[in-house]
Amino acid sequence: MSSSRHDRSLPSGSPASQVSAPPARVQEVSDGIYAYIQPDGSWWVNNTGFLVGEHGVISVDSCATERRTLAYREAIRSVTGRPITTLINTHHHGDHTFGNFAFPEATIVGHEQTRKMVLAEGIAEYRTLAWTPVDWGDLRPCPPFLTYTDGVTVHSGELRCEVRHVGTPAHTDNDSIVWIPERSLLFAGDLLFNGGTPFVMTGSVAGTVEVLEELKGLGAETIVPGHGEVCGPEVIDRVLGYLRFLADVAERGRAAGLSPLEAARETDLGEYGGLLDSERIVGNLYRAYAELDGLPRGGPIDLVAALGDMVAFNGGRPLTCLA
Numbered sequence: 268m269s270s271s272r273h274d275r276s277l278p279s280g281s282p283a284s285q286v287s288a289p290p291a292r293v294q295e296v297s298d299g300i301y302a303y304i305q306p307d308g309s310w311w312v313n314n315t316g317f318l319v320g321e322h323g324v325i326s327v328d329s330c331a332t333e334r335r336t337l338a339y340r341e342a343i344r345s346v347t348g349r350p351i352t353t354l355i356n357t358h359h360h361g362d363h364t365f366g367n368f369a370f371p372e373a374t375i376v377g378h379e380q381t382r383k384m385v386l387a388e389g390i391a392e393y394r395t396l397a398w399t400p401v402d403w404g405d406l407r408p409c410p411p412f413l414t415y416t417d418g419v420t421v422h423s424g425e426l427r428c429e430v431r432h433v434g435t436p437a438h439t440d441n442d443s444i445v446w447i448p449e450r451s452l453l454f455a456g457d458l459l460f461n462g463g464t465p466f467v468m469t470g471s472v473a474g475t476v477e478v479l480e481e482l483k484g485l486g487a488e489t490i491v492p493g494h495g496e497v498c499g500p501e502v503i504d505r506v507l508g509y510l511r512f513l514a515d516v517a518e519r520g521r522a523a524g525l526s527p528l529e530a531a532r533e534t535d536l537g538e539y540g541g542l543l544d545s546e547r548i549v550g551n552l553y554r555a556y557a558e559l560d561g562l563p564r565g566g567p568i569d570l571v572a573a574l575g576d577m578v579a580f581n582g583g584r585p586l587t588c589l590a
């Protein structure tokens with residue numbers, strides 16, 4: 268009996284999934300400020316961005332794999348020859364921090380808890396458990412080493428970039444935004460997915476709702492979400508709509524004695540079924556159930572079980588990863 272791990276229909280070293288990832292691109296979102304958009308924004312395929320100032324470049328986040336991070340560096344280089352002096356991490360997830368090591372000249376800035384989580388998880392092995400295989404490259408954990416608790420302002424020439432911790436667990440227990448008030452421009456990290464299913468498994472449903480309601484008051488006109496195309500504030504309401512739907516499914520499923528997986532299987536995702544990575548409903552329900560049970564926001568849940576049930580929801584197939 269042959270093992271599926273050695274399926275010869277896949278060329279070795281180049282998973283078929285990699286071939287189908289559309290190319291990344293640089294998009295100027297304001298004078299001297301760029302989003303680096305990596306389509307299609309699904310699992311592990313994140314956005315970054317950078318500001319070009321007179322003394323150098325400030326980057327918001329790195330990428331998941333060595334190859335993608337080096338391509339991102341090349342993209343910065345295609346815009347400016349100035350040194351990359353600063354790298355800000357919006358949260359600890361590997362798609363935003365695994366590539367930190369490729370910025371040895373930069374001061375890496377992040378929330379205290381972002382540093383703690385990068386140190387605790389390292390290059391987390393769970394990346395190989397639930398997703399289709401990709402070439403991750405030679406990754407080394409590299410946490411923020413200039414940390415803050417509430418926030419810090421980084422200056423790109425005359426331009427203020429306000430790095431603000433959101434104050435409560437939301438997408439994770441360590442989310443920060445990068446807000447550039449003079450340009451009404453927001454780097455939202457993974458508080459916002461545009462075209463992908465929102466994901467709060469490692470954070471909080473209630474916390475994310477609270478944070479997004481506050482974000483609406485910021486007055487952002489241009490938003491670079493953590494995944495998906497550059498957008499405006501309308502995406503905040505779309506994500507809030509999903510979270511309300513999620514909370515409703517959780518309440519009814521829990522009352523009916525259904526497990527998160529069962530509740531997800533019995534639910535018609537409706538308008539949300541067309542979002543990328545719809546299996547996140549299961550991980551999100553694990554978090555929503557835990558909160559209904561009284562677990563504090565961001566408290567520990569069984570992530571291995573949640574990942575396993577997302578795979579089960581996906582027909583037992585590994586989750587699609589184009590990283």
Ligand SMILES: [Zn+2]
Pocket residue numbers: 358360438457
């Ligand atoms: Zn994330």
